[in-house]
Amino acid sequence: MNLTLKIWRQKDSKTKGQMVEYKVTDISEHMSFLEMMDVLNEQLVAKNEEPVAFDHDCREGICGMCSLHINGEAHGPDRGITTCQLHMRMFHDGETITIEPWRAKAFPVIKDLVVDRTAFERIQQAGGYISVNTSGNTQDANGIPISKHNADKAMDAAACIGCGACVASCKNSSAMLFVGAKVSQFALLPQGKVEATERVLNMVKQMDEEGFGNCTNTGACEVECPKGITLENIARMNREYLSASMKG
Amino acid sequence: MSGFLSSSIARKFAMALSALFLIIFLIIHLTVNLTSVFSEDVFNQLSHFMGTNPLIQFGLQPVLIIGVIFHFVMGFVLEIRNKGARDVKYVNFKGAANSTWMSRNMVYSGLAILAFLVIHFIDFWLPEMNYKYIEGLPADSTRYYEELQHKFVPLWRAAAYSVAFVFLALHLLHGFQSAFQSMGFNNKYSSFVKALGKWYSIIIPAGFIFVTLYHHFNH
Numbered sequence: 160m161n162l163t164l165k166i167w168r169q170k171d172s173k174t175k176g177q178m179v180e181y182k183v184t185d186i187s188e189h190m191s192f193l194e195m196m197d198v199l200n201e202q203l204v205a206k207n208e209e210p211v212a213f214d215h216d217c218r219e220g221i222c223g224m225c226s227l228h229i230n231g232e233a234h235g236p237d238r239g240i241t242t243c244q245l246h247m248r249m250f251h252d253g254e255t256i257t258i259e260p261w262r263a264k265a266f267p268v269i270k271d272l273v274v275d276r277t278a279f280e281r282i283q284q285a286g287g288y289i290s291v292n293t294s295g296n297t298q299d300a301n302g303i304p305i306s307k308h309n310a311d312k313a314m315d316a317a318a319c320i321g322c323g324a325c326v327a328s329c330k331n332s333s334a335m336l337f338v339g340a341k342v343s344q345f346a347l348l349p350q351g352k353v354e355a356t357e358r359v360l361n362m363v364k365q366m367d368e369e370g371f372g373n374c375t376n377t378g379a380c381e382v383e384c385p386k387g388i389t390l391e392n393i394a395r396m397n398r399e400y401l402s403a404s405m406k407g
Numbered sequence: 408m409s410g411f412l413s414s415s416i417a418r419k420f421a422m423a424l425s426a427l428f429l430i431i432f433l434i435i436h437l438t439v440n441l442t443s444v445f446s447e448d449v450f451n452q453l454s455h456f457m458g459t460n461p462l463i464q465f466g467l468q469p470v471l472i473i474g475v476i477f478h479f480v481m482g483f484v485l486e487i488r489n490k491g492a493r494d495v496k497y498v499n500f501k502g503a504a505n506s507t508w509m510s511r512n513m514v515y516s517g518l519a520i521l522a523f524l525v526i527h528f529i530d531f532w533l534p535e536m537n538y539k540y541i542e543g544l545p546a547d548s549t550r551y552y553e554e555l556q557h558k559f560v561p562l563w564r565a566a567a568y569s570v571a572f573v574f575l576a577l578h579l580l581h582g583f584q585s586a587f588q589s590m591g592f593n594n595k596y597s598s599f600v601k602a603l604g605k606w607y608s609i610i611i612p613a614g615f616i617f618v619t620l621y622h623h624f625n626h
Contacts, residue, residue: 167498228497228500230499230501231497231499231500231501231504232501232505236504257498257499259497259498259499262493263493264491264492264494268495328505330489330502330511331489331492332489332492333415333489363414363415364414366415367413367415370491370492371415371492372488372489372492372493373415373418373419373485373489374415374589375485375510375585376510376585376588376589377502377505377506377510377511377581378505378506378507378510379502379505382505383505390588390593391593391594393588393593394588394591394592394593395591395593396416397416397419397420397588397589398591400414400416401416401420404414404417
């Protein structure tokens, strides 16, 4: 496949960026999208040009590191996958592909296609944990009965890899699917009940402080999420938040 | 309260609560309107009751006005904040690939409804206030039907009202089920709520259009 790539190039967070056009040739349809980017970077290095900076790590869809807004969609045109799992067979020969970084005020561009997603870390630090006494008296987790239904729902919520596709694809740059998943995975389990009130209040407060937009229930996040996190988690967070607000 | 309303989720909840109030109001409004098609007397009686009952005039009407203003103001506040959450726009953004047009354009359908409400207030509410409180004319329980028919004689008004109700339908098609989601309602009954929302969003505006066109063509 021969492709034209329009890629966002930005030297650093302070410099203004722009779309730059590149050509890549002989791309195999079996390559992953990131391998195609590797081919481009090898070309650029061979020509003594600065390679395109992009995030990647495990390349098997579990680390949440790869991002990229490809042809107007987070993680590209396929569903239920990360960019490293996106194959070039989803594109056709001669196509022009636009590649942009996640766009959100809370995710500032560091360089080219790399954005700073530490806002998610700060939200997690605000309450995305449970406090466990490790003095030796901790109750065996397997000794605490949990219904299959709740265990499944908690596991589904915990599948969130924090990639930020929800923010990237939301017209409001809202992080509510991410925060909803992180609140839900604990809210559904007895271990998470102890700190439930302060967790949801603190995480939502941090989310608002980071400058993410407000959810208007368009459902774009749910469609683009590589891990199938559903809007049900946002509704659960809303319930948790409203009842926590009443408790104070 | 202002502290509570500074949070994103509380604002969503308040938007949803005012929306549900307005959804119920629309049912009552359409019910009264529909009677004008079937019985001049019933319409006159109901309009007279609505216009003179102290509980409705001084209890529910201010609540309705506050509800409408709140829904619009909060809607714009959220829209401005949400626009600001993405300072650099995408060169290529395929919103249609993952969401409905209605859900992405609530502010525009809302603006169309706001423009309609301005006309609607000038058409009906201001003359009513003038009749009752400024000129202080005597109560006349038979005047409403004739006033209504007279209003819809001009084609422009019948057309403008009909177009506005199409925007109302578009707004409701997303707004109805969205209000439930915002209030934390997402469970096995949600598919029923979505179906109910679709029917409501089509039937209610269609009913308003029917009444508008009926009076335009039958004056």
